Amino acid sequence: MNGPDADFIIIGSGPAGVSAAFPLVAAGRRVLMLDAGNDAGSQEESRSARVLGADLEALQVDDGSSPKLQTPVSRGILERFRGNSGITGSGFTPIGSLARGGLSNIWGAQVSFLDAEDIADWPIDIASLQRSYQRISERIGISRNSNSTRSAHGEPVLPLGATAAHVLHRNTVTKPANGSFRLFPAINAILSEARPGRAACDLSGDCLYGCPTGAIYNSRQDVLQLRKSPHFRLLDNMRAVSLTRDAAWTVGTADGSSFSAPRIILAAGVLGTAALLANHLPIEEQGLRLLNSPTLAIPLLSPARLLRSSTPTHSLAQLGLSLRYGDRPSDYVTGAIYEVGSLPAQSFINRMPLGRRAGRAAFETIGGSLLVATIYYPGDQSRSYIHRDATTGKSLTIRGGFAEGFDIRADALKKALRREWKRLGLIQLPGASLAEPGIDAHFAGTLPMGAPGPFGTSADGELNLHSGLHIVDGSIIPDLSSKYITMTIMANADRIAHRLAETEAKPAS
Secondary structure, three states: OOOOOOOEEEEOOOHHHHHHHHHHHHOOOOEEEEOOOOOOOHHHOOHHHHHHOOOOHHHOOOOOOOHHHOOHHHHHHHHHHHHHHOEEEEOOOOOOOOOOOHHHHOOOOEOOOOOOOOOOOOOOOHHHHHHHHHHHHHHHOOEEEEOOOEOOOOOEOEEOOHHHHHHHHHHHHOOOOOOOEEEEEOEEOEOOOOEOOEOOOOOOOOHHHOOOOOOEOOHHHHHHHHOOOOOEEEEOOOOEEEEEEOOOEEEEEOOOOEEEEOEEEEOOOHHHHHHHOOOOOOHHHHOEEEEEOOEEEEEEEOHHHOOOOOOOOOOOOOEEEEEEOOOOOOOEEEEEEEEHHHOOHHHHHOOOOOOHHHHHHHHHHHHHHEEEEEEEOOHHHEOEEEEEOOOOOOOEEEEOOEOOOHHHHHHHHHHHHHHHHHHOOOEEOOOOEEOOOOOOOOEEOOOOEOOOOOOOEOOOOEEOOOOOEEEOOHHHOOOOOOOOOHHHHHHHHHHHHHHHHHHOOOOOO
16 A cells, blocks of 8 residues: 655645645655646746737726736736636635645735734734744745835835835825824835845835746745655646545545645645635535735825826835724734835826826826725625535535625725825825725635634634644635735744644654
């Protein structure tokens, strides 16, 4: 009888998967990663192909979603996931990735860190999470935006755009009435100094189109590093479709292959993991609660910057913000402010009540003074559930919605933000919109750590009902604050993998 193919099989090559792989490989564990994608990617394409698409996909009708989801690369990733995952949405946009690197191919790259209050109800301590935050930060490389060339601690920074810098200065000289509103330079997973295999940001504005220099973190980069280890093996084009257990767990793939290991680590993304576990959980009885962040987009004009030229910068978040709206610890929103001049013009021209030619002329005139703010609510303001098709017992449907009273809270927040915009010398333009649930792609809470019952997992991400199945993606995050979640998912995966490397006896060689 053949032995297991590895000590651990990791499903998925996104940020969670690679973060779990590094500690296990370092401890000498045999790790097999099954990836639905492969090495081919936009980095090898010409700029025109990346921007316009091989079939001119960029010229398709604007669907109202975020500009980052309308690039040819994003369209291809999202369409492949929708076509193969068997997941549909009703009032919800299912977002996932089967590409090498997962959703890090199209993420916003903004970095946030949770504090002790944010994880007060989690079955872990903040110190262990902070240690993992530090390890992840050092590995992926992060930079803060600034007006100076070095931070106060002597660290390299990236330049703020001129309009963002103007707004930040206004925030300094016109203090908010109370401490409920904060504005600060954003932190992004982007390099300001080169590393082996990755160049520093060249401020070319290609951030949404695959970042050919490698300055923006993508877990593809980590896969290349992992492949240098003799303890790590990667198999391309192996889309996992089933999980079965006998003496060990066996993963079946779409091409009919199978692979076994004593422990499986699911890092397929919240929706992908739900699809893989559909036969192992009583989803049809009540549905699987899915947390996501209601998201508001707000266009802003800085009159003081009208007719002034833009300055070179990246097209990631320039500024971060937070605003408290209630008394509970989770009652705050966070957000980011982007310079529109560094984003694809067509997405904004299409939203103007003008013809294309007039819209482009108007955009070129005022583009340097335009900003867009994205605001994220915590997950407790969402009401989304994953349901299994009762007839076929196979496909999944996500029904999206908002918490009771959310519209009242959203209106109150808009009024509070208008006061802050006015203080900052900004005019809120028509066109503020609440995105359909799912567009944010901030998903969590389906299989929370510390929860009892069939949908709960341990502090190590192990399913209560199925020993040997560990989950390290956003599925196990118990609650979803309004902060950007990717860094926390990576840190938690790192924390779990270190625990497994310490507690699981190393097999005899």
